[in-house]
Amino acid sequence: MNNKLNAFVVLGALGGTLANAEIPLTDDLSLAGYIDMSAVSWDAPDGYDGFDASVAEVEVDFNFTTDVVSAVAEISFDGYNANWETVTVTYAASDELSISAGNMLSYLGWEAYDATGLYQFSYAYRGFSPLYPAYAAGASIDYVTDQFSFGVWVGEGGQEEVSYEVAFKFTGVEGFTFFAAFADDPGYETVNLWASYEVEGFTFALEYVGTDWGNGENTTGYLAMVNYATGNFGITFRYSHEDDDWEAEDWELFTISPSYTFTDHLLGLLEFSSVLNGEESFGGDYQIAAELIFTY
Amino acid sequence: MKPSRTLGLSSRVRRAAAWATLFWAVTPFVSGQTSPTVEGLSAEVRALRQTVESLQQRVSELEAQLAAVSRAPAAGPVAPAAPTPSARTKLVEEEDPSLFERLLDGMQREDPPSSRLWIDPAKWAQLKKGMTTDEVLAILGEPMFDEPSLNRRIDQVWTYRARNTETRERVIGKVKFENGRIVAIEEPTWP
Numbered sequence: 405m406n407n408k409l410n411a412f413v414v415l416g417a418l419g420g421t422l423a424n425a426e427i428p429l430t431d432d433l434s435l436a437g438y439i440d441m442s443a444v445s446w447d448a449p450d451g452y453d454g455f456d457a458s459v460a461e462v463e464v465d466f467n468f469t470t471d472v473v474s475a476v477a478e479i480s481f482d483g484y485n486a487n488w489e490t491v492t493v494t495y496a497a498s499d500e501l502s503i504s505a506g507n508m509l510s511y512l513g514w515e516a517y518d519a520t521g522l523y524q525f526s527y528a529y530r531g532f533s534p535l536y537p538a539y540a541a542g543a544s545i546d547y548v549t550d551q552f553s554f555g556v557w558v559g560e561g562g563q564e565e566v567s568y569e570v571a572f573k574f575t576g577v578e579g580f581t582f583f584a585a586f587a588d589d590p591g592y593e594t595v596n597l598w599a600s601y602e603v604e605g606f607t608f609a610l611e612y613v614g615t616d617w618g619n620g621e622n623t624t625g626y627l628a629m630v631n632y633a634t635g636n637f638g639i640t641f642r643y644s645h646e647d648d649d650w651e652a653e654d655w656e657l658f659t660i661s662p663s664y665t666f667t668d669h670l671l672g673l674l675e676f677s678s679v680l681n682g683e684e685s686f687g688g689d690y691q692i693a694a695e696l697i698f699t700y
Numbered sequence: 701m702k703p704s705r706t707l708g709l710s711s712r713v714r715r716a717a718a719w720a721t722l723f724w725a726v727t728p729f730v731s732g733q734t735s736p737t738v739e740g741l742s743a744e745v746r747a748l749r750q751t752v753e754s755l756q757q758r759v760s761e762l763e764a765q766l767a768a769v770s771r772a773p774a775a776g777p778v779a780p781a782a783p784t785p786s787a788r789t790k791l792v793e794e795e796d797p798s799l800f801e802r803l804l805d806g807m808q809r810e811d812p813p814s815s816r817l818w819i820d821p822a823k824w825a826q827l828k829k830g831m832t833t834d835e836v837l838a839i840l841g842e843p844m845f846d847e848p849s850l851n852r853r854i855d856q857v858w859t860y861r862a863r864n865t866e867t868r869e870r871v872i873g874k875v876k877f878e879n880g881r882i883v884a885i886e887e888p889t890w891p
Binding site: 636 | 847851853
């Protein structure tokens with residue numbers, strides 16, 4: 405056995421360990437990404453049921469990492485347009501403190517932006533869209549420890565004005581995370597609070613989003629989510645609610661989404677979402693979706 | 701006559717001259733001619749001497765060229781078979797090895813000992829669910845890849861892989877973590 409064990413050539417990543425990367429290009433540069441495809445069926449108010457099947461997104465991420473400087477460039481292609489997502493250069497001043505500049509995702513939101521981070525197919529709020537901003541160009545300073553993290557972002561807010569975000573996250577209790585953030589954008593301000601707790605295969609999450617539009621009108625959104633995962637199987641239940649002062653009806657959505665992880669790189673899920681309230685203003689009673697995600 | 705620089709060449713020339721002399725001396729008898737006159741013999745000896753001198757001169761020239769090639773390049777021009785590369789081209793070649801050379805270097809590169817710790821079933825037998833990443837590092841060493849997983853209960857997947865040089869079979873082992881502790885172990889299939 406020993407002689408046979410000596411007859412091995414280690415297949416290494418060019419002599420180093422690559423974190424969060426699948427395809428090494430050089431010692432410092434690697435490539436990763438994912439393919440997201442889906443089939444969606446929905447009920448429309450005029451009685452016409454819609455259906456769409458597509459390769460929803462192909463994302464390619466380039467990651468460059470050295471001891472103190474790292475860079476990320478994410479390109480997202482939806483079949484029609486290619487867009488930059490995270491494009492940043494980060495300087496690690498210490499193990500805790502880092503400074504970044506570039507195009508980066510907002511701190512806000514319990515739900516992830518990319519499909520690989522979602523527990524289900526759809527977003528929670530009216531029109532199945534997030535209530536928080538996405539990507540913007542700017543600079544951030546982040547201080548991260550095992551107990552908490554704190555970040556400040558300043559950047560382009562649209563309308564030729566500056567925006568800023570401040571975020572705090574507490575992770576000092578095992579399994580429990582509390583997040584609070586404030587965003588000041590041209591003409592409106594947003595407060596986002598969420599908390600999650602993981603125990604025995606369950607993940608519980610609660611979120612509150614409040615936006616003051618500055619004209620006396622507000623938007624309030626909140627969600628409650630439970631995910632249970634065991635082995636390769638998982639299931640998510642989500643209730644979400646959005647109240648816009650200028651809308652006649654509130655939006656209420658209930659979602660069930662079972663999922664199955666075929667491998668660490670291949671996930672399939674189904675979703676059934678029922679619009680409990682607001683179908684007249686949004687249009688549609690339900691949405692059924694099937695999704696397949698492959699990461700590389 | 702110039703003294704020979706190489707005794708071996710000089711001795712060969714002398715032997716050649718001796719055989720030539722013998723040939724010319726014997727030829728009249730073989731051909732059936734009558735004995736030459738003394739004057740004729742003298743003429744023949746002179747001709748042989750001239751032949752030997754020219755051969756020795758040629759040998760000397762060849763020895764001089766050989767000595768010049770053996771000297772350092774700065775000593776003087778040499779007649780190469782191919783054009784000498786320019787300094788810039790030579791610099792580029794030294795700094796830019798060919799694809800083959802890079803592949804050969806990569807194949808011959810020694811794996812660091814720490815990268816081979818895991819190639820031992822006894823090491824994998826030490827792993828237990830609940831162990832931390834530091835404990836796994838101490839037992840198996842650095843993984844080849846540290847990647848996320850689409851499984852909600854797995855935060856990191858450490859992959860160790862090698863190829864058996866005899867059977868060409870790939871051997872892969874994985875250790876999966878949630879919150880920094882082992883939740884799953886996929887031990888390699890050993891030959």
